[in-house]
Amino acid sequence: MKSRSVPVTAFQPGEGFLPDCQRLVKEQVIPYQYEILNDRLEGVEKSHALENFRIAAKKTAGEPVTEEFYGMVFQDSDVAKWLEAAAYSLTVQPDPELEKEIDGVVELLASAQQEDGYLNSYFTVKEPERRWTNLQEAHELYCAGHLMEAACAYYEATGKDGFLKVMEKNADCIYEQFMNHCSKGYSGHPEVELALMRLYRASGNSKYKELAQHFVDVRGEAPNYFMEEKAKRGWNVWGPTGNDAEDTDYTQSTLPVRQQKDAVGHAVRAVYLYTAMADLANETGDAGLKEACETLWKSITHRRMYVTGGIGSTVIGEAFTVDYDLPNATVYAETCASIGLMFFARRMLELEAKGEYADVMERALYNTVLAGMQLDGKRFFYVNPLEVVPGISGKAATQRHDLPQRPQWYACACCPPNVARVLSSIGSYAYSEGEEALFLHLYLGGTVKSAKGYSLSCETGYPHCGAVRYVFHGEQEAVLALRIPGWSRNTALTVNGEAVDLAAAVRDGYAMLNRQFHEGDVIELTLDMTPRKVFASSKIPADTGCAAVQRGPLVYCTEGVDNGGDILSLSLNRDGALREEDFDAGLLGGVVPVLADGWRTQQTEDLYTASRPGREKTEIRMVPYYTWGNRGLNQMRVWLPEA
Amino acid sequence: MKSRSVPVTAFQPGEGFLPDCQRLVKEQVIPYQYEILNDRLEGVEKSHALENFRIAAKKTAGEPVTEEFYGMVFQDSDVAKWLEAAAYSLTVQPDPELEKEIDGVVELLASAQQEDGYLNSYFTVKEPERRWTNLQEAHELYCAGHLMEAACAYYEATGKDGFLKVMEKNADCIYEQFMNHCSKGYSGHPEVELALMRLYRASGNSKYKELAQHFVDVRGEAPNYFMEEKAKRGWNVWGPTGNDAEDTDYTQSTLPVRQQKDAVGHAVRAVYLYTAMADLANETGDAGLKEACETLWKSITHRRMYVTGGIGSTVIGEAFTVDYDLPNATVYAETCASIGLMFFARRMLELEAKGEYADVMERALYNTVLAGMQLDGKRFFYVNPLEVVPGISGKAATQRHDLPQRPQWYACACCPPNVARVLSSIGSYAYSEGEEALFLHLYLGGTVKSAKGYSLSCETGYPHCGAVRYVFHGEQEAVLALRIPGWSRNTALTVNGEAVDLAAAVRDGYAMLNRQFHEGDVIELTLDMTPRKVFASSKIPADTGCAAVQRGPLVYCTEGVDNGGDILSLSLNRDGALREEDFDAGLLGGVVPVLADGWRTQQTEDLYTASRPGREKTEIRMVPYYTWGNRGLNQMRVWLPEA
Incomplete structure (x- = not known):
């Protein structure tokens, strides 16, 4: 089923996490960036x-x-x-x-x-x-x-x-x-x-x-x-050693686009191109172009994407490399690339409403894109590593680009305003509408107006809470297509308190509610927010033996500040449980910390030893990845060894 | 105790592994390289x-x-x-x-x-x-x-x-x-x-x-x-973008050598410099220089060295990076750098006979240096990775230098003849002599002549077997200092069948045999060759949750060819045993394969999944690291996750 993103004016933010992000962008980021563009801010890179x-x-x-x-x-x-x-x-x-x-x-x-x-x-x-x-x-x-x-x-x-x-x-x-x-x-x-x-x-x-x-x-x-x-x-922008025209992969120009099979080259360039291709395929019905988009989508999301929705494994050309090469510490994963992945996902969703596209869009948004910005909206990451060890990150020759803390502004300042434009228009990513249905891709507080006259208001504590409550405004027959995330193992959907049979209602990841709606009808979606361990394909060398933790759409990370400084000696207990703490409104803008049964291995004197270091049980405290680096310089890991 | 390496003529090779290497160099490598130097060999880089x-x-x-x-x-x-x-x-x-x-x-x-x-x-x-x-x-x-x-x-x-x-x-x-x-x-x-x-x-x-x-x-x-x-x-060898004079670390010229604390820059340059410093300190008795050598030795061997004795973590400048930054797949670990580490170790040993120096010399020799050469002496590695995944290694932008197979000859051909000169003079690394004693650092078949007139012949199946048998030739009082490797947990030493009390005899890693020796006296050293798991300091991010396997001085690796192709899905069983097979003379020039209890994790369809992939018990077969890449293109790992 085809659809088009709703106009940005069709959504009015209400309460909650993403609306708060929108307001932060409006109140902090936009005035701050305006000062920078006017060169009125001291101590940041001149614009x-x-x-x-x-x-x-x-x-x-x-x-x-x-x-x-x-x-x-x-x-x-x-x-x-x-x-x-x-x-x-x-x-x-x-x-x-x-x-x-x-x-x-x-x-x-x-x-x-x-x-x-x-x-x-x-x-x-x-x-x-x-x-x-x-x-x-x-x-x-x-x-x-x-x-x-x-x-x-x-x-x-x-x-x-x-x-x-x-x-x-x-x-x-x-x-x-x-x-x-x-x-x-x-x-x-x-x-x-x-x-x-x-x-x-x-x-x-x-x-x-x-x-x-x-x-x-x-x-x-x-x-x-x-x-x-x-x-x-006869002239170069970057000097004689700048961009190499021969590296046609870098500019996605090795082959005509319909023949391209792998996502290659500069990651931002790639996804911006694929976004246009998908849009064009939608407008023109060009089947070859659609097929190329699907192939390139798979190349990225099935083989070249981090669990955080980051893309582009290497600083060399800010680029994709090869399948399953996803190193956590030397990663690039530019904020703009994940923003571009959201663009691509949105156009693919318009072309064909499939939960898979929305799942990736949400993964990129709630993890890499949000991590790109400090919680106060004043500092930004260009590069989003999945492992940070102060002393190595930002220092070792291969990790100079992987900074352990967000700088204020960059000479190449592409990412900060890119985050701002995505967040401030998030309603257009959350909803799309076609002849057949209004699609609800993301869950966020606020009201969306359908082109068909009705509107739908939403209240939710998402992404920290899994209850999403919609109220219908209007009186008409309508089809509402609610995305059921791939990660939610137990999902409940009710209309006016009456359970919907999801097995019957879900098509391609969307629960189709097709009925005569009345003013005040209440639709309640309950997603399974149980924290869960996530395992990478064993084809990814960097993640073998490890697990990550996710809760809802949020990938979690372990930071030194919550775990006695040293997190390199921590591993997850394979047979251990995950527990969630209560929502802590005072922590990191409001998060649900997750506790994991784990082990702490004793530090050894020697660089290498044949004496197995002792270990003791410990509880590992984790916070959402998007909040990392907001509490000073410390170690951070998304993937922990599991033993 | 001070000493000097014995002259190269003082050692006559006998039977066994290192003497075979010497003969291989003489019979294969030297004629082969002579042809190359004369440009008489087709299909290799012109010399x-x-x-x-x-x-x-x-x-x-x-x-x-x-x-x-x-x-x-x-x-x-x-x-x-x-x-x-x-x-x-x-x-x-x-x-x-x-x-x-x-x-x-x-x-x-x-x-x-x-x-x-x-x-x-x-x-x-x-x-x-x-x-x-x-x-x-x-x-x-x-x-x-x-x-x-x-x-x-x-x-x-x-x-x-x-x-x-x-x-x-x-x-x-x-x-x-x-x-x-x-x-x-x-x-x-x-x-x-x-x-x-x-x-x-x-x-x-x-x-x-x-x-x-x-x-x-x-x-x-x-x-x-x-x-x-x-x-x-006003002129440059490497063009305007070549070596940067400002990067004084690269050339170890940031500070006067006596003030240098960390091993930095181009790894080969570093260890060649330190070798001269140690030699000079020995000749001149310069205490400040000796102290600088000791500090730099610790910087390398306590914080910046791979378990294989490889040094230099990055291709960028072929250089050291920072403490504990020891990535296994993007590593440089140039063969020449480990050769230089042997040089440095030898001079440190001369300066002061300490088992620690010989242990590192042996580690570098039997692992990285030997891995630098194909078993037939005809192909060479410049870079010695600890993890190889064909499709990624040698291909991904960050791993172009980490080749999965040895090339024949390089445009920059520093490593192949460097391996040849070390192996062909190995007797001078194995023995040193001072006023106080003859030091036996490495175990290899052959006869060494003391400057004091006596000689000592040795028979051993080392490094595959732990029995080393010396026969004394001559009649005189002498002090023999036999290195007792740090890795040997149970060591026995006898003279004419009579046990030596090692607790009393060992000083700084050397068992001192001080007595009147007679013609035909037999000294037998039995080292503990039980395969053992080795654990890295948890300060090394790349090795957390992993173990390696060593047997004697040999670090082992897991290759696809012995393990059904895919080794990324293998992990060691934390509670599992290691077993050794019999010496297999027909395999890889003669090795003792090690079997480890392990797990094979099922491959998943998805890139990331919350469903824990199943696993089943398996036996992992390992071979010495120096033999890797001799059986075609396949995966290889030194460190395996342990669960």
Whole structure:
């Protein structure tokens, strides 16, 4: 069954965990990031992102310019992602001041846009003669894509179309270049494809879909565009040792997309591309493209994904490696990659409502994506390791990127605003609607409006509590499709207190409630929150002999601060139980700690010894992975040996 | 108690494992490598190493030269190491033809040597104006050192001093440059220091000791020489992205050597440096230097060494990382680094006879060093992983260097001839002699002659069997110091059948037999070869929950070929036994396989599952680590989870 994410305005947050995250983003993250984009915050990496546009605007106006562009070639995208998140936030709660700030930035963008619609501060300020000559490295289409997304978001959130018009004009400029002037090539970093699909839906103009389809179709055709481009372009963004055009896997351009079988290369690029492919397959009914998406989905989620929903095993190219290579300490698992996995999952869900897609989307969200942000919304992880040992993590040559604590802001600041835009629009991930049904993918407090007129309010303590209570508002026949997570072993569903036979009602992971609903009908879903041990396939060398703990959608971790500092000497008791403590509202923003029967092995003097070290029983205390690193420098592990 | 390694001529190999290795080197490795050095072998990386000298000789003779230098900047050292190994081999068995080949190469070297004694094919052919301007990268002193070692070896083996004179002249040239002309600097890759100490002893000329001391003393003084050199030299060997002079750890030049506390940087460089430091401390009685050696020894062997005696945890800089960072799959553990660790151990043993040093020397030898060579002597590992999974090893971006099978020869061919020179001179590692005693460090069949006139013959099936039988030849009072390995739990020692009270006789790991010996006296040492499980310190994240198996000095490993292919699903039974099979002469050149009670976990369909996979009891078959990878492509692990 097909569906489309509900518009961001269709969801109004209520009480609970994800709504609190939305409010945190609105109240803390967005103002904080706005200060950073304006270079008004001391002690963090300089952004200069808005200043770059101000310089570009001066140039566009023909004023003399002496200031220089500063930052990454894709610095514009930080502004775009902030705009997108800020736009969504207006749906969380109206905020005239924020809207004014957004309007100010949009005005700045419009003034930096050139006559022909071109909009990019790097090229306008620094390389005006080199437009479209380095698609491999220069993120020109990538930045455009992010701005298009932001424009769509602002239009969806407010109905105001000024920004949308700016970005339509920009898209027209790109269309002109690649479709009318037949410029060859496509973006080294996919993003514009998925953005054009959104722009197509927001504007109703099908040329943007046509352009997206073009970029998807020509990708990976022989001879390889990036190698041809590199041979003739004569300039590099990253210097002579930068991105290698020959590494076509890095840019997912080794083969045409319909022939790709394995998720390879830069993980963020990969999932952004697959997101566009899935969206396009949905819009066009292209069976070959759908099949490629399914194949690539399996490649990731059946063979190349961490239990936390992290993807990209290596810092080398921030990339996928090979099947089952999932090291816990040297991992990359970029926050943005898991965000991209949520995008991909959402589009796959739209294409076909299957619980498997929602399970992965939820896994990525509640574990890696949320871990990317400190609980106060002020510090961020780019890389999300599953094992941290201060003294090794962040220090050893192979783990320099695996920081044991969140930094404030990065020179390459892609992740923080990406977290913000996902959380602030979480309603559109939680619900999708099609002709047949309204799909309830994620559980969160608040009210969703169906396009069919009725609405549904939800109250839940999820993800810490498994009771989800919906109240129907309206009087009509409707089909509600409630996701039943794959991890919930004992699930109960009632309508007005009457049990639903799940065995009969569940189809592809969704319980289908098809009936005449009445105002005030109560639907109660009870998920099995019993903490459980999770075991990895023995094909993953890094996890053999180990178990992880999950409760509900949350992967748990063991931190030194709860366990006497040293957790390397801890192992789970194979025959031992897991127990949950009461919800502790004062701990880590509110969590349910889990206790596990375990062993503590005595430390030995020797590096290696033939005398088996003694061990004693102990209780291991665990907290949700997304909360790790919020209580100072300490050891952390997701997988513990089990003995 | 101090001692000095016995001369290579003092040992005559008999029967058994190490003597067989010596003969393999003589009969297979040395002729094979000679063919390679002469570019007469098809299908292996081109060497050109002798051809480089031929070109240099033409230049020295003033003939017109059109040919170009080919290979690494340190290509000369391949010739040197081959010469050294070949020289030692002459003591294994006289071989006029090999001696003629050596003499031919020596003659070539002499003809390539310049008037002033300078000898280096790279600089002579390619960069004649740039002598001594890039000590950081260009391996000029390194190559000289290796040639000095070869000259000493040939002199020790044959008494012929032609080669020695060539290298004395070369050392004089270096002395002139650095002592008389006061050229600043020292070698980026230590080697010349330890070589000068050998040259000093072979020649009796103390200026070489003085030069060695100079190089050791000025290392790491501020301001850093390599940074100064890089700022002014204006050329690079490895291109702009090559070795970074700022990474002073890489070249062990962050601090003066007496202030260094941690083993850092390129592992081979580190242990070559420490070897010279220990040798010098022994010669000069420099207490500060001795203390630095002891501190660095502990840094390596107590915190930064694999159970296989491998060192250097990362491919990035082929280097040490930080304490307890010892990953098994992404490891570097270069063969040459463990050879260097043997060098260091030997010098520490000379400085002070302590069983700990010999235990580490033996650990490195029987595990990593021997694993570096295929059983037939024709293929070599540069990197020695402790976990190999075909499909991941050698393929994943972080494991490209961890090959699952030995290649024939490398463009950078440092390891193969290094293995050859150690094995062919193994008698000098096995025995050392001082005023107080003859020390028996390693057990191997053959006869050693004491400087005091007597000799001792040995018969043993070691390392596969624990019985070692010595027969005394001569009539005199003597002190024999027999190493009692730290790993042997129940050791028996008899003289003419009469038990020695080891509790009373053992001092620092050596059983001291001090008595009047008679012709034919029989000393029998029986070591405890019971296979045992070994446990790593829980500070090593990579080994938690795991055990390895050792028998005698041999670390064992589990290979797919013995265990149904898939070994990732195997774990050791915590309460299970180890059993040894009979010695199997037909297997892997003769080994004692070990069987362990274990479990095989069922493979699961899912990447992660909350359903505990079933397991059944199984018997795990293990073979010595040094034999791994000799039976085709398959999985291998040293550490197995224990449950």
